[in-house]
Amino acid sequence: MGKTIAKYFCIWLLITASAVSGVNAQNGNGLQGVVEDTQGKPIQFATVKLSVDNVEIASRNTNAKGEFEFPATLLNYDSIELQASFINKAAETVIVRRENYPLILKIILQNLSLTLNNVVVTSVVKNQNSASSIVFDEEAIRQLQAFSLADIINALPGKKTQPPNLQTPQTITLRTAADGFSAVNNSFGIAIFIDGIRISNETDMQSRGLSSRGFGGSALNAQGKPASDVTYNGFDLRDIPMSNIASIEIIQGIGSSRYGDFTNGAILITTKAGKTPYSFNTNINGGSSSFSLSRGFDLGKKAGALNFSVGYTNSNDDPRDQLKTYDNINVSIKWTKNITDNIRNSFTITASSNFDDIKQDPDDDARVMSYSKRRSIRLSNNTTFSFNKRFLDNASLALNYSVGQQDSYNQYLMNQSPKGIGYKDTTGVYEGYFIPGQYLAVEQIDGKPISYSINMDMQSKQLSTLGLKHQLSFGLSFNASGNKGQGNIVNPNTPRWVNQANQNERPFNYEDSVQFENNFSVYFQDNIRGRLFTKRFNLGAGFRLNTQNNRLMPQPRISFNYTINKNLSISSAYGITYKAPSLAHLYPSPTYFDIPLLNLYTGYIKSSLYLVYTQKVPAENRSLKNAVTYQFEQGINYTSSKIGTASVFAYYKDNKDGFNTFNEFIPVTVPIYDYKINADSTLTYFPTGASGKIWDLSRTRMNNGLHSVDYGIQFSFQSKIIPVIATSLSVNGGYTVSEYKDGNPTVTQVASDAAYARYGAVYVTYLSKQKVSRSSVINFGSVTHIPRIGFVVSIIADYQPLLKGRWDAQNIYPVGYTLYTGEYIPLTPEEARSDDFIYLRKDAEKDDAEKNIIPSKGFWTFNMRVAKEINKKIRLSVSAFNVLNMKPKAYKISNGEGAQTVGLYNYIPVSITIGGSLQL
Secondary structure, three states: OHHHHHHHHHHHHHHHHHHOOOOOOOOOOOEEEEEEEOOOOEOOOOEEEEEEOOEEEEEEEOOOOOEEEEOHHHOOOOEEEEEEEOOOEOOEEEEEEHHHOOOEEEEEEOEOOOOOOOOOOOOEEEEOOOOOEEEEOHHHHHHOOOOOHHHHHOOOOOOOOOOOOOOOOOOOOOOOOOOHHHHHHHHHOOEEEEOOEEOOOOOOOOOOOHHHHOOOOOOOOOOOOOOOOOOOOOOOHHHOOOOOEEEEEEEOOOOOOOOOOOOOOEEEEEEOOOOEEEEEEEEEEOOEEEEEEEEEEEOOOOOOEEEEEEEEEEEEOOOOOOOEEEEEEEEEEEEEEEEEOOEEEEEEEEEEEEEEEEOOOOOOOOOOEEEEEEEEEEEEEEEEEEOOOOOEEEEEEEEEEEEEEEEEEEEEEEEOOOEEEOOOOOOEEEEOEEEOOEEEEEEEEEEOEEEEEEEEEEEEOOEEEOOEEEEEEEEEEEEEEEEOOOEEEOOOOOOOOOOEOOEOOOOEOHHHHOOOEEEEEEEEEEEEEEEEOOEEEEEEEEEEEEEEOOEEEEEEEEEEEEEOOOOEEEEEEEEEEEEOOOHHHHOOOOEEEEEEEEEEOOOOOOOOEEEEEEEEEOOOOOOOOOEEEEEEEEEEEEEEOOOEEEEEEEEEEEEEEEEEEEEEEOOEEEEEEEEEEOOOOOEEEEEEEEEEEEOOOEEEEEEEEEEEEEEEEEEEEEEOOEOOOOEEEEEEEEEEEEEEEEOOOEEEEOOOHHHHHHHOEEEEEEOOOEEEEEEEEEEEEEEEEEHHHOEEEEEEEEEEOOOOEEEOOOOOOEEEEEEOOOOEEEOOHHHHHOHHHHHHOOOOOHHHOOEEEEEOOOEEEEEEEEEEEEOOOEEEEEEEEOOOOOOOEEEEEEOOOOEEEEEEOOOOOOEEEEEEEEEO
């Protein structure tokens, strides 16, 4: 399949190249320049970008002499925007006009400092890899005093400003108001790319058996404490090191066809490369603290540069006893070298160790203890090529290999009566045994996730044909993921859960049971620039094709940007994206039903008997399809040199084939046994020849039964600095509506014997719940910057308007029932509501009733950040969350019965982060 796709891709590429073979290549040296620091020294590895109408068209890295060059084929414009940037330097942007193209440009980058007039301390909306991309540069990241990547995400429009929280896994969602499985799918569908390489989240299998425990009980955790693993979910952002990040771009809409295997957004991280001073940073918030040290060494013109960073994060849930702690240590080494002026290579080693630990309380008789250990090492190599050719402009080859070790552990001292247990992993009748009532129960899951990938990307020069300028991007990628751990380690003598719904877990070895999953893809994109009604436009037409499990997944993507005037532009985008299931989705452990036939316990082994029938049901789920999202986005951008910048984006996402669980009943026929007591008090058992049917055996399965819709609006405004008060103002916000549509019918066993006697029914099918959620946050901000003294103060006020969340009442009327013969009988709505089938109705439980949660009124939280720089070397920062200690209240209304409860609504107490940094 992969060879066939590659063949057609090559044919397509040749046809496309032929179509533009008549280009009129310009002669000349193109646009040349040099990037230096304030001391006149050349800066190697600086990034220089060319943009037209705020859309990037090319980029280069400077050589050892600080030089860069762009070919003349990119200069078919009256003017062009050029931006040069480098780590620990303030970016410099210049407008180069046509008459200046022959000149050798000289760009001087100043050290990043709060004493600079034009330093950017907030995120900005840019048309980079998406029309609605939001970019955080190095200074904006420093201002947020981020403990983890989650603190960056919370600064997006429509997100609530929150203090750091390292005690629980930090997963994120984008453009959704959903919770439950919809939120899990949204988070799972967000990809993270580091230096262009996608980090796999498909290899995490730290989960109990899904069949017996369900999704809610699949993660190991101590009693009353949240789980530390994120199986089936998105990334735990605590695991992404912050110490070596240069910039972050967040794609919430439709990304370029270059990026794949995501449905709800992507986070593009660029790490530091090049010479930098020693930089030490620390942040402290309550029981949490983080420390990092980084340095970029210049190894000489021939050897390149070596960047080193190390970070340590520690968090105590309660510093008084330190029973619940989190520790993370990470180290990164990146060697960057210009092999020639046109070839650059970067080799990176990243290692991290995470330890979520719940220690044993000496006063706890149950001896509860739990931990989650995660260690990983990632090797990546990225080689980029720049070509002085007529057609090809640049290419890159990226290789990545990652291996980890995961260990999840939980213990609990059991104190109960002796119980019989089955232990065989095959179907049949056998003698089990009795386990004592007092023992230390242990659960342990061992994982060894492995992933590797290859990515090849190429980009053409601008090619002119039929009055339009074409810039082609194309490439292919291959990635594989597997898990070679010992899996679910089960000791049948000390089980934590015994005969739960007639199920007991068995050892499940990942190395023997889990295959490597391979994903191959190719993509092509044509970025077309021209004029329509005398106004410039940019059209991106892309197509990506993935293949996995012998399935083809076509993903067309198109974006359009139209410049109305120098201040105003509009954009539209539509795209289809897919997300592959994880190994945990595809390879759950088998189901074992242990049905006791004779359970005779006398207190003596000789005269006791536990005869059990085990039914093994395979659970491998390789038929699971990829989740898919159809998304449309419409935006307006406004830029004024006097007023500021503003943008509004409306979006609609249709998420189909999402991953969801359902309850599956499995009828089992078992033989009936009897026994007799011998003279020596032993027991003899024998089959009676009869059999019985067990109807109430059920297990949890995963399928593609989730369907949800998200739509809403996001807006942002950032004013220019008002000179009189040295302050800029901002308003950011969003409003999202999420509709949850469960494609799985709810199947339950008939509750009454009368229903079986009258209809012969054993199971009844009811419609699942439907849910609508809404969320909105508006952020009002001000940034006062006084460069003369290196001082910045930011005030952020979050307002959450009056909103209502609604859960539809679960239907008490059946849509059908199953006979004991296995035949399914559907019912019309009229039949279901008639008294003829009254015994099939079910009572509406309290949790199934319609509920509304209504805040008493819109409520506010106020936050503040202050930063002061001393001698351009030392910076002190303080962030305060909910400084006025606002305690919003909300009413919870159910079934029109009035206000049942009044409680605090998402209350977070005052939280203060103190930070400092030193550069030498």
